[in-house]
Amino acid sequence: MQITCPACGNTKRFLLPLWVRVTFKFNTDGSIAILHVRQLESLEDKLTDQGQTSFAITCKECGGAADVILNEYETLKEQQAQRAALEEL
Amino acid sequence: MKLLCLRCGNSTYFETAVETVLEVTVAEEGFLVDQALYADLDYTAETLRANLTDLLEYTGRQAEPDLLFDAETETYYSRYFSCARCGQDRVAPPLKPPPVEQSLTDELNQHREEYLRLRKERQKYANHLSRLWQH
Numbered sequence: 001m002q003i004t005c006p007a008c009g010n011t012k013r014f015l016l017p018l019w020v021r022v023t024f025k026f027n028t029d030g031s032i033a034i035l036h037v038r039q040l041e042s043l044e045d046k047l048t049d050q051g052q053t054s055f056a057i058t059c060k061e062c063g064g065a066a067d068v069i070l071n072e073y074e075t076l077k078e079q080q081a082q083r084a085a086l087e088e089l
Numbered sequence: 090m091k092l093l094c095l096r097c098g099n100s101t102y103f104e105t106a107v108e109t110v111l112e113v114t115v116a117e118e119g120f121l122v123d124q125a126l127y128a129d130l131d132y133t134a135e136t137l138r139a140n141l142t143d144l145l146e147y148t149g150r151q152a153e154p155d156l157l158f159d160a161e162t163e164t165y166y167s168r169y170f171s172c173a174r175c176g177q178d179r180v181a182p183p184l185k186p187p188p189v190e191q192s193l194t195d196e197l198n199q200h201r202e203e204y205l206r207l208r209k210e211r212q213k214y215a216n217h218l219s220r221l222w223q224h
Contacts, residue, residue, distance in 0.1 A: 014113045023173050025102045
């Protein structure tokens with residue numbers, strides 16, 4: 001599995017939106033204190049659902065939408081098969 | 090007081106769902122998911138707090154038609170929050186007194202003197218503006 005940013009070529013750091021359940025309280029001065037955070041979504045599902053749902057992994061460097069390649073060897077095998085076919089000819 | 094549980098009367102502890110942002114780092118051992126940190130900013134915490142504050146402000150602004158109606162207690166409640174103490178999802182922004190109905194004409198007449206005073210002040214100061222081009 002590979003994640004790449006087509007705009008800037010970044011392959012290292014990305015941002016992933018995630019829904020969480022927050023338990024919080026109101027302080028006496030009106031401010032908010034966060035007591036607990038629990039994630040509501042599976043990170044694995046979110047990563048593999050890329051392209052199927054409306055959310056997007058974005059590049060941390062440039063903010064552009066990132067591409068998730070689930071099987072980077074798929075195209076490699078195709079290329080190898082094509083090369084073998086040409087050599088056969 | 091911004092929220093109130095209709096069941097237990099709690100006005101302090103609540104729960105809600107908000108969206109935040111995490112950082113995915115591609116490493117040799119796989120994907121590492123952690124808080125998104127910039128040089129001077131914790132983007133995960135910042136997004137979480139901002140979204141929570143936005144939701145609270147939005148709920149505070151909601152009028153009755155935007156809220157859900159509970160027939161048992163005959164009250165309106167917000168669909169976004171639940172009570173962290175009793176688990177009840179019937180949480181409502183506290184009732185506010187209805188705004189005083191006043192026609193625009195009445196409002197203009199009521200503030201007429203104040204407006205005229207303001208106009209006079211503006212004319213007074215307009216004639217005594219410093220002439221910067223002479224300095």
